[in-house]
Amino acid sequence: MHTKIKELLQFGTVGAQVEAKGWIRTKRINKQVIFLTLNDGSCQQHLQVVMTPSDLPKALLNQLATGASIAVSGSLVASQGANQSIELHGHQLTLLGNAPDYPLQPKAHSLEFLRSLVHLRFRTNTFGAVFRIRHAISYAIHHFFHERGFFYLHTPIITAADAEGAGELFRVTSLDPMHTAKNLDGNIDFKEDFFSKATNLTVSGQLAAETAAMGLGAVYTFGPTFRAENSNTTRHLAEFWMVEPEVAFNNLDDTIALAEALLKFLLAYLLKTCPAELEFLNQRLLSHRNKEDKTAPMPLLERLNFVLEQPFARITYTEAIAILIDSESNKHGKFAYPVTGWGMDLQSEHERYLVEHHFKRPVVVTDYPKAIKAFYMRQNDDGKTVAAMDLLFPGVGEIIGGSQREERIDYLQAAMQSNEIQDLDWYLDTRRFGTIPHSGFGLGLDRFVLFVTGMENIRDVIPFPRTPGHVPC
Template sequence: MYRKIKELLQFGTVGSAIEAKGWIRTKRINKQVIFLTINDGSCQQNLQVVMAPSALPKTLLNQLITGASIVVSGNLVASKGSNQLVELHGSQLTLLGNAPDYPLQPKAHSLEFLRTWPHLRFRTNTFSAVFRIRHAVSYAIHHFFHERGFFYLHTPIITAADAEGAGELFRVTSLNIAHLPKNLDGSIDFREDFFNQATNLTVSGQLAAEAAAMGLGAVYTFGPTFRAENSNTTRHLAEFWMVEPEVAFDNLEDTIALAEALLKCLLDYVLKQCPTELDFLNQRLLNYSKEQDRAELPLLERLRFVLAEPFARITYTEAIALLKEAESNKQGKFVYPVTDWGMDLQSEHERYLVEHHFKRPVVITDYPKDIKAFYMRQNDDGKTVAAMDVLFPGIGEIIGGSQREERIDYLEKAMQRTSIQDLNWYLDTRRFGTVSHSGFGLGLDRLILFITGMENIRDVIPFPRTPGHVPC
């Protein structure tokens, strides 16, 4: 009877006849015995298979190499080793798939090298741990919102709206780009395109989610978003996943409370559900820190600390004052010196506040309206908006949100100021029964980066899309 390796290691009965399938991780052979470790992806641990060489033809023995897939039948016995409770004493083995010249041999590989084999890196200990954690977090997100009465909304991937107004868009077209139809002024005539207008891949599902919240009360999106930002940093992707709740009748304080509750719920779930994966990644980070001679808080301690501590709160104005007086700023250690109120905070400023000043997650509120999106509610001072960012250690911004501008006259002025057009449907949500409402966007990939302790965001998404790079 075939059972997954996770089930065998947790619930397998010593003496039972079983069948296991998997890919060979390691092999040791001597005259008396063959030792194989196999893994089927169901858990972090491998299953050890022990067989007599005489039970197999020599041609088959030569094909038992790392990467090959096999099915083994035999009896489950108590293991003499310290790393597992049981092992499989095989009596019959069948090769399912050979793997000559398999590129991921059982030795240390750099993450840069593994990125050149994204379709195979799932079989490594590191990446199997990362993607099982990503699954657990994704499940917990849906559970969190379902338990709180939110409705899951599928917002469009193809849209005519630029929700952020930044213009970093991927165009979607069915036109023949070698022979584009033109208007008299030389511009592209999108009336001949599939949608009869210019369209692009979405940068956010927020605007559509706002419309849905005006009827359903509380909704959330969870899907891919796209940004054509020519950035090769360790925190940016061209295709990334966002979680975006929108709640009618909520204000900024409600949204901050929701964001903190969500993050802590997700950390708690992963700590409880993925202990072996986290233990493995924790040891990996300890080894890396030792090699780099860096004193870092161990991964597990970092997660538990963030879970236990309340997030710090500070306004943008207070943050600028702190940063201006920081020794790093006075000594010229910031790449972007902090000078005047109104400047956009960079990652180095955010991480200074989190990692050096407060030494815990930080929520910054009330940003200048000129550096934030048009839809954010203007505060009474006329200079700032009811916006908030949640900053995490090692990451910087992990959540960005705001109370949305529900007053149509204010919203129309903000749209004019930022040259946002063709959103009459969006204004309808303010024309017909407007209410205060609020929401935020959580970058799933950045959260996984924090939870796993990986150094590059390309290593926490299955197939990363970055400038000049589409591997599969």
């Protein structure tokens, strides 16, 4: 039975007889010796394999190319090379799969090129680091909520509700698009459809999670969500992953405290458990950095520790607008979207200005105008704003959005009517029968991975990105 390379490098002892399997990353062969670097995906580091050419048939030597998979048996010896304590002196090598014309040769490849090979990019150092970090974050999220008494809830992927009321939905239907029955008014007759009504892929698990929180107290969802927004920016995906806790009896302040605790827990966990991956990504960013650019962001590891150690700033939307209006960027026309006044929706550039230039730390913005927020958010006493919050991070802007939910049925019904939202009688039942204050938020997993890894495009932190006009596999 073979041993994972991670285990060999951590616990292997000199003289042990082992078998390792993996893919060749680099090779160097001369008349006296063969040097291969082997990686099996279990860790960031590679295992150096040393063999004698005379031990292998010539035909096999010619097939030892980058990308080929092999099994090597031999003994562990103390390494004379840098950055490694042991290496494997092979006695027997078996070719598991050759790789003629392998497209990922050991040289620098652009991220754009690697996006055209999403099915192979896992084998690169950069994407190996990114997706091991993504795994660690996902594990830590479950750990955080479990130890705090939350229950993990699987909410529907197919739903008849549009939680955000934005209408950017992927329709789900079994109807034949070429021969679809229609009503007298010309609209599609969904009574003939599989679910007998219009359905779509979910944009959020929140509404369903609210109903569960009314009986279980504290729940969270963690799953894919979908939005048919025709956007090709570096921050948007058509399919993305959300973490959405809902907590009975919590108010907005409780939710802000929970969000900050979650993010800091995740950062501390990653710094402890993924040091090799984070160091690799840190060095990658430093190598691309212009040393003369005094405005360059702080190095990745320094930034993660800074966010972990600093308390988050907190301001109201009204205060944020005043800061932005008075900013030099706005006065000198540097914003692509000028800050015109109270009531406008904040753009990413505005969020990043608050975080990166004004406060120089994460910022929680609260009490947004109700006209630009979702129908389910609790209306404040001023009649103009809602008990909403957005948590903003450097580099990515909004990373968490949440609110205290409107528990008063008359206010909720009025908001639904003004937003022309119907067919949510089941949702209103949670307010009819024992309504309570409750609150929750949504964390965009992909944006958090983007921040933690220092990658610049969200398509590079999800295994198989779905964007307008692009479904790679």
